[in-house]
Amino acid sequence: MKRRTMMGTAAAAAVAPTGFAKGALAQSANEKIRKINFYTWPQAALPQAYQASQLIAQEWRKLGLDIDVKPLQRQAQTALIWYGRDKWDTTMWRMVGRPERSDPDEFVYSLFYSTLADKGYDFVGYRNPDYDKLAEKQRTQIDKEERRKTIFAAQEMINRDQPYAFLVHPKYPMAFNRKVFKEDTVVNQTGIGIRNIWTFVAIEPLGAQKDLIINSSESLNACNPLYIGGAVDSWITDLVWDRLMRIGPDGQPQPWSAESVEWKDDRTIAITLRAGMKWHDGQPVTIDDVIFSFTAPAGDKAPMYKPFVTEIVAMEKVGDRGLTMKLKAPNAAFFTASLSKINLIPRHVWEPVLKDLAGKPENAEQIKDVNRTGSGPFRMARWQPNEEVVLEAFPDHFRAPKVARWIMRIVPNAEATLGMLKSGELNFLGFFGGDPEVLVKFAKENPDIVVKSETDVGFEFVAFNCRRPPFDDPAFRRALSFAIDRRLMVSAAWQDFAVPSNSHVSPVLSYWHDPSVDNPKTGLAVAKKILADAGYRLKGNKLYYPAGKQEKLTTE
Amino acid sequence: MAEAHDPSVADYRATSPEDGGGRAPMKLVLERFLHNTLALLAVITILFFMFRLMPGSPLAAFINDNLNEDQQKAMLQQFGLDRPMWQQYLIYLANLARGEMGLSFFQRRPVTGILLEVLPNSLILTLSSLIVAYVFGVLAGAWLAWKRGSWIERAAVPVVLATRAAPEFWIGMVLLALLSFKLGWFPSGGASSPGEAYTSNWQRIFSLDYLQHLALPVITLALYLQGLPLLLMRSNMLEVMHEEFVTMARMKGLSEWRIVIGHAARNALLPVVTAFALGVGLSMGGNVVIETVFSWPGIGRMLVQAVSVHDYPLAQGAFLMIAAVLAVMNFVADLLYMTLDPRVSHGRAG
Numbered sequence: 001m002k003r004r005t006m007m008g009t010a011a012a013a014a015v016a017p018t019g020f021a022k023g024a025l026a027q028s029a030n031e032k033i034r035k036i037n038f039y040t041w042p043q044a045a046l047p048q049a050y051q052a053s054q055l056i057a058q059e060w061r062k063l064g065l066d067i068d069v070k071p072l073q074r075q076a077q078t079a080l081i082w083y084g085r086d087k088w089d090t091t092m093w094r095m096v097g098r099p100e101r102s103d104p105d106e107f108v109y110s111l112f113y114s115t116l117a118d119k120g121y122d123f124v125g126y127r128n129p130d131y132d133k134l135a136e137k138q139r140t141q142i143d144k145e146e147r148r149k150t151i152f153a154a155q156e157m158i159n160r161d162q163p164y165a166f167l168v169h170p171k172y173p174m175a176f177n178r179k180v181f182k183e184d185t186v187v188n189q190t191g192i193g194i195r196n197i198w199t200f201v202a203i204e205p206l207g208a209q210k211d212l213i214i215n216s217s218e219s220l221n222a223c224n225p226l227y228i229g230g231a232v233d234s235w236i237t238d239l240v241w242d243r244l245m246r247i248g249p250d251g252q253p254q255p256w257s258a259e260s261v262e263w264k265d266d267r268t269i270a271i272t273l274r275a276g277m278k279w280h281d282g283q284p285v286t287i288d289d290v291i292f293s294f295t296a297p298a299g300d301k302a303p304m305y306k307p308f309v310t311e312i313v314a315m316e317k318v319g320d321r322g323l324t325m326k327l328k329a330p331n332a333a334f335f336t337a338s339l340s341k342i343n344l345i346p347r348h349v350w351e352p353v354l355k356d357l358a359g360k361p362e363n364a365e366q367i368k369d370v371n372r373t374g375s376g377p378f379r380m381a382r383w384q385p386n387e388e389v390v391l392e393a394f395p396d397h398f399r400a401p402k403v404a405r406w407i408m409r410i411v412p413n414a415e416a417t418l419g420m421l422k423s424g425e426l427n428f429l430g431f432f433g434g435d436p437e438v439l440v441k442f443a444k445e446n447p448d449i450v451v452k453s454e455t456d457v458g459f460e461f462v463a464f465n466c467r468r469p470p471f472d473d474p475a476f477r478r479a480l481s482f483a484i485d486r487r488l489m490v491s492a493a494w495q496d497f498a499v500p501s502n503s504h505v506s507p508v509l510s511y512w513h514d515p516s517v518d519n520p521k522t523g524l525a526v527a528k529k530i531l532a533d534a535g536y537r538l539k540g541n542k543l544y545y546p547a548g549k550q551e552k553l554t555t556e
Numbered sequence: 557m558a559e560a561h562d563p564s565v566a567d568y569r570a571t572s573p574e575d576g577g578g579r580a581p582m583k584l585v586l587e588r589f590l591h592n593t594l595a596l597l598a599v600i601t602i603l604f605f606m607f608r609l610m611p612g613s614p615l616a617a618f619i620n621d622n623l624n625e626d627q628q629k630a631m632l633q634q635f636g637l638d639r640p641m642w643q644q645y646l647i648y649l650a651n652l653a654r655g656e657m658g659l660s661f662f663q664r665r666p667v668t669g670i671l672l673e674v675l676p677n678s679l680i681l682t683l684s685s686l687i688v689a690y691v692f693g694v695l696a697g698a699w700l701a702w703k704r705g706s707w708i709e710r711a712a713v714p715v716v717l718a719t720r721a722a723p724e725f726w727i728g729m730v731l732l733a734l735l736s737f738k739l740g741w742f743p744s745g746g747a748s749s750p751g752e753a754y755t756s757n758w759q760r761i762f763s764l765d766y767l768q769h770l771a772l773p774v775i776t777l778a779l780y781l782q783g784l785p786l787l788l789m790r791s792n793m794l795e796v797m798h799e800e801f802v803t804m805a806r807m808k809g810l811s812e813w814r815i816v817i818g819h820a821a822r823n824a825l826l827p828v829v830t831a832f833a834l835g836v837g838l839s840m841g842g843n844v845v846i847e848t849v850f851s852w853p854g855i856g857r858m859l860v861q862a863v864s865v866h867d868y869p870l871a872q873g874a875f876l877m878i879a880a881v882l883a884v885m886n887f888v889a890d891l892l893y894m895t896l897d898p899r900v901s902h903g904r905a906g
Contacts, residue, residue, distance in 0.1 A: 213750045219861060221662040229662040230865070366664045382753060385673055386853035386861075390751050407750045411851045412860075415729065419737040419744040426750075 030537065030544040031551065033470055035066040038462075039081065039091035042071040049092045049460060052167060052493040056462060059483045062524055063531065064543035082123055086467050090480075093164075097191050097457030097506070098234075100341055102251040104151050104512045105333030107504040109135045112163060125467040126163035140330040142266050147332055152514040155503045159517040161474045165462040165481035167489045168498035169506050171453040173436045175421065175429035179448040180209050185402070186450075190251035191457035191508040195430040197238050198249050200406060201377050201399040210404035214428040215411045215420070219386050223372060225343035226302040227365040232408075235430070239391060239406065241343035241374035244271060244290065245335055251457075251509055253335035257285070257344060257375070259321070266330035271339075273321040278396045279346045280372075280379040287323055291315050292347040294325075301354055301363045308338045349373055377401050386410055418442050421449060436497040455499050457506045469551040475534035482520060483527035581894065588890040592883045599879040604648055607868045608641065657876070658869040660862075667873035671855060675877065677747060678854035680761065681846070682839050684770065685777035690832050693782040697789025698821045702812070704794065713787075720783030728776045728849035735772060742772040745851030773850040781839065785828050792824035799823070826893070833889030837882030 038060075040053035050071065057067045072080065081091050101107060110121035113135050117125045134154040141147035158164075174194050176186060182205075187198040195214070203212060221229030225241045228234050246256040255261050259272045277285035294312060297305035311334060314326040327334065349371045357363065372380040377399055378391035391406040409426060411417050414434035420426040421442075432439050436453075443451045464471040464480070471477055486500035499507065502520055507513045535546025545551070639647070651658070657667035696712075703709050719727070736744045743749065747760075747769050754760035796802065797820050805815045844856035851857075855874055862870035 211751055222664055224664075227664070229664065366659065368665065384853070385670065386858060387747060388750065390753075405751055409746060409750055409851070410853070411745055412848050412857065413745065413851060416732060416745045416849070416851060419732065422737065423740060423744060425744055425746075 030539070030547055031549070032539075033065060033543050033545060034551070035068055036060075036089045038067050038069050039077060039088060040069055040071050041077070041092060042073060045073075046092075046094075048170075048493050048495075049094070052460070052489055053092050053462075055488065055492060056165075056484050059485075059524065059527075060480060063479070063483060063527055064538045064541055066542070081463070085118070085123060085125060086465070088465055089468060089471065090465065091463050092460070093463045094460045095458045095504075099189075099192060099196075099247040100336055101457045102191055102247045102509060103253070103333045103336035104505045104509060105139060105337065108138060108151060108154050111504055112158065124163050124463045124465055126161070127466070128157070128161065131157050131161075139332055140266070141332055142263055142330055148512060151505060151512050152516075155505055155514040155517050158504060159502060159520070160478075162477040162481040163464060163466055164504070165464070165477075165484055166501040166503060167460045167462065167484070167486060168494055169455050169457075169459045169501045169508070170494060171436075171455050171497045171499065173429075173432055173439050173451050173453045173497065175432070175439065175443065175449050175451045176203075177421065177424075177427040177448050178450050180206060180424075180427040181212075182206055183450060186452070187249050188452060188454060189247070189249045190510075191454065191506060192247075193454035194452045195235070195428075196249075197246065197377070200239060200403075201401045204402045209424070209427065211407055212403045212405070212428055213407045213409060213426050214430040215417050215426050216408050217410070217412050217414070217431055217433050219410050220383065220389055220408075222365075222370075223380065223383060223389075224365065224367070224370045225345050225374065226297065227304055235408070236380075236389060236391070237343060238376075239378040240372060240376045240380055241345065242277075242285075242376045243340055243343060244273075245339040247336065247340055252511075253340050256340075257290075258339075261335065261339065264324070267327045269325045269327070269334070269339075270318075271323040271325065273323070274398060275321060277375055277398065279375050280394060281346070281349075283346065283348065285344065285346075285375050287317055287321055289347045290323060290344060291317065292351065293342055293344045296345065296350060296354060296364075297342070299354075301357050302365070303363060304365065305342065308341050311338065344375060346373055346375075378406050381405070422446055435495070437495055453497065455506065455508045457508060459501045459504070459506065460498075461501070469549070470545065473534065475530055476536070479527040479530040479534075479536075482522045482530065483524060485522050486519075584894065585891065588887060592887045592890075595886075596879060596883040599883075600649070600652065600876060601645075603872050603875055603879075604645055607872055652876075657873040660870040661867045662865060663867075663870070667869050670870060671858070671873055671877050674853055674855050674858050676757065676761070677852060678840060678843055678847070678856065681770065681773055681777065681852060681854060682836055682843060684774045685781055686832060686835050686839065688774060688778040689781035690785045690828065690835075692778070693785030694789050694821070694825070694828060696782075697786040698793050698816050698824070700786070701790045701793030701797065702816050716783045716786055719779050720787075722780075724776065724780050724845045725849055727779055728773075728846060731772060731776055732849065743769050745769075747853055773846050773852050776850075777839065777843070777846050781835065784831055784835070788828050788831060789821075789824060792827060793820055796820045796824045829892050830889045833885045833892060834882075837878070837885040840878050840881050 038053060038057055041049050043050040053069055057069045060067050077091070080088055081093070095101075095107065095111070110116060112122055112126045112128070112131055113120070114122070114127040114129070114132050116122040117127055131154065134150055134157065138147050138150040138154065141150060172193055176194065181203050185199075185202050185204040186194050187196065187202055188194050189196040189198060200212065205212075216232050216235070218230060218232045220232050220236060222233055223236050223240070224233075225237060228237065242257040244256065244258040245253045245261060248254040257274055257277060259274045260270075262270045264270050271290075273285070273287050273290060279285060279289075294309050294315060296302060298309050298312075300306075311327050311329070311331055312325055313328050316324045316326075318324055331337075353367065353371070354364065357367075375394075375397070377394055377397045378401065379394045380389075381392045382388075382390040384390075387410055389408045391408075393401040393404055393406075408430075409420075411420065411426075414432060417426060417429060417432065418434075418439070421429055429439075439451055443449045462481070462484075464477045466472055466477075486502070490496060490498045490500055500519070501507075503513060503517050505513045507515075507518070531543070537544050537546075655668055657671075659665065660667055660670055663670060700709050700712055732744060736742045748754075748763070748765050749769075752763075752765055754763065760766050793816075801823075802815060802820055805819050810818075840855065843852075843854055844860055846852065847854045847857040848860065855877060859871060859874035859878075861867075862874055
């Protein structure tokens with residue numbers, strides 16, 4: 001896209017629409033909508049998203065638009081979309097699910113908050129002061145019912161303005177062998193699936209095989225309580241280090257290493273640590289260790305974890321196991337965004353390490369020999385890069401696992417994971433990179449294998465660049481969004497391993513998700529009516545702007 | 557003739573021993589060493605600039621958004637990235653000379669260490685496969701030359717060509733499905749059984765468990781690799797067998813097998829040795845596919861992973877290590893050639 005000057009006038013609102021019909025007489029001021037570049041991922045990288053973009057482009061062309069679907073490699077796409085914010089029209093994009101996204105705050109606040117439009121997560125440039133007010137308000141509402149109302153209002157506003165055309169919340173299939181593990185000891189976590197800490201501490205072996213052997217297609221990058229270098233890293237840190245709270249199977253934060261966590265007022269939290277906890281080296285976990293764990297990232301030595309402690313202004317020890325935390329401002333997402341995220345680290349190990357780093361340019365992310373003493377239900381036994389990670393159960397833990405070892409094998413070949421599951425080389429499928437239907441068929445042929453799919457907290461969507469005409473017009477965005485049949489997306493592009501989406505709060509977060517925005521009316525007729533009502537018209541099978549609206553953009 | 561269908565065979569045969577004419581052996585060794593060193597330097601230079609000329613800052617992945625400006629500056633200084641490109645290049649060369657290849661963006665560990673952890677696995681896979689492929693190829697090639705014109709030759713040559721033409725991943729998947737998933741004779745991937753611990757890497761490499769895991773990738777790679785030595789050996793043998801010393805051996809009344817192995821094969825072996833040495837380097841880089849299919853923890857898979865997450869220092873290091881092995885093996889091929897064929901170093905080119 002070459003940009004000469006931006007924007008024209010949007011006087012269309014004042015002009016009465018003359019109807020949206022083929023061959024309708026155009027007013028002389030009407031300008032044809034230029035060719036639109038629709039970016040997507042290469043088919044080999046994300047086949048579902050690629051397929052979806054082709055189906056969507058077909059529908060949009062039927063509205064009289066000239067659509068050019070352009071697949072871009074990840075880095076080129078990031079460079080264009082994320083760093084060249086006013087240079088693109090529309091693109092396929094995705095937000096992935098993570099346990100901390102089980103609180104709606106991260107998506108509700110970050111994705112559409114105005115000040116984040118230039119550099120932050122609001123890459124589509126949606127600016128709406130009314131929405132900003134809602135995003136801020138929900139953060140300060142400690143009363144859950146009240147906060148829920150605000151989150152609902154935010155979803156309704158986004159449904160009205162459609163800065164994204166939400167497509168689907170994907171479902172991820174995982175599996176385990178019921179001959180090896182007692183089936184009812186496997187726990188499903190909302191929005192995450194069966195690969196979670198609740199399963200790993202509760203799962204019960206039935207026979208001689210006491211090890212849980214899980215696969216991953218990616219290698220472990222780092223095993224450091226102050227740095228996450230990739231998706232798999234957090235599978236491990238989750239199990240080796242404890243946190244004061246954890247996101248429970250229901251998606252809500254609940255006390256873990258803390259015996260209790262309570263709001264004293266809207267800025268003060270009272271925490272009591274469990275009694276009798278031990279580090280993997282046998283030393284007791286003390287309240288001083290907890291205070292240290294929340295103080296250590298505050299400096300400049302753990303930049304990745306720093307944002308999770310900046311809200312804390314003071315911490316005060318109360319007796320042997322008590323702690324009072326004071327926050328800068330009321331923060332309803334604090335339990336999820338901070339207490340469920342900060343890894344508890346032993347002061348006797350990390351204090352000397354951080355002292356040694358003081359004044360040097362290196363930070364805790366670059367330490368060569370990271371001490372892996374945690375207090376979690378598993379302890380690190382061995383890490384063979386690119387091959388496997390072996391964790392052993394920590395018998396002194398308050399939720400000591402029933403399995404003897406947790407072994408993660410790195411298997412990049414998706415078909416081989418199925419062979420391994422059959423032969424017993426794996427007994428838990430934590431990730432399947434192949435066609436989900438193949439897995440379902442495989443499970444039918446091998447009745448010992450149980451497949452469980454869970455809907456993701458994250459979602460796949462089409463992003464509209466709200467800075468550029470014609471996408472600066474909410475009516476145009478609504479029309480394009482509602483031209484897309486979500487059910488077709490689910491069946492034709494995602495092979496039924498997804499549910500339709502129309503909100504940034506996933507339906508798996510049932511408490512926070514507003515069902516009134518689900519299942520909007522879609523189809524070409526709906527889209528054409530919205531365009532006609534807003535003054536757009538068809539002339540010789542091409543779509544024209546409402547009278548008076550001009551743009552001075554060209555498409556390369 | 558089979559080699560007419562297989563250009564690579566002709567390439568190896570074209571590697572003539574004549575170009576050393578009239579120079580002292582030591583001088584020639586030095587010349588070859590210099591030649592290979594320059595080639596490696598060219599690779600290093602191309603790699604250095606290639607990664608820096610790619611779109612987007614090479615730092616984007618490394619410099620964290622949460623770092624403030626001073627910290628970012630400090631980090632740029634620490635990595636020497638604030639200096640002009642030519643200075644960076646010289647520093648890079650100096651570091652390489654000391655065996656340092658920088659820090660991996662994501663693993664935050666020295667690249668050299670990461671690569672040395674996986675290099676033995678790749679070398680073992682490559683060397684075992686090449687040895688199996690070349691021992692089989694040389695013997696079968698010699699035998700097929702001897703059986704020239706028979707139905708065995710007519711049936712065998714197309715089969716060999718087919719295994720050479722079939723994609724590695726396809727052979728790998730078929731063998732995996734058949735010998736592992738269906739019959740359960742071999743494990744489906746990895747280099748040892750889940751959770752198996754060894755006191756040293758040597759103990760592991762010589763364990764039955766490791767060898768069991770090694771077998772299927774080696775069979776696949778060897779099946780793919782055996783075509784070249786086989787066809788090469790066969791065509792060399794056909795030429796050599798018309799030479800006078802073979803007729804002489806026949807006249808002496810030696811047994812057929814002794815003529816083939818003791819006389820003809822020794823003379824036909826020279827280009828095969830070159831192909832072997834170069835094959836080590838070439839298949840090191842080409843093992844990416846086999847390592848992925850069999851989840852083998854080698855340098856090829858490390859390379860793919862590094863490229864896919866844009867871990868430039870690691871990808872650069874992996875490329876470089878493959879290039880270095882290739883250059884070393886090229887040099888070894890030169891030396892072997894000189895040793896095996898005195899005409900190369902003595903200048904009595906025939």
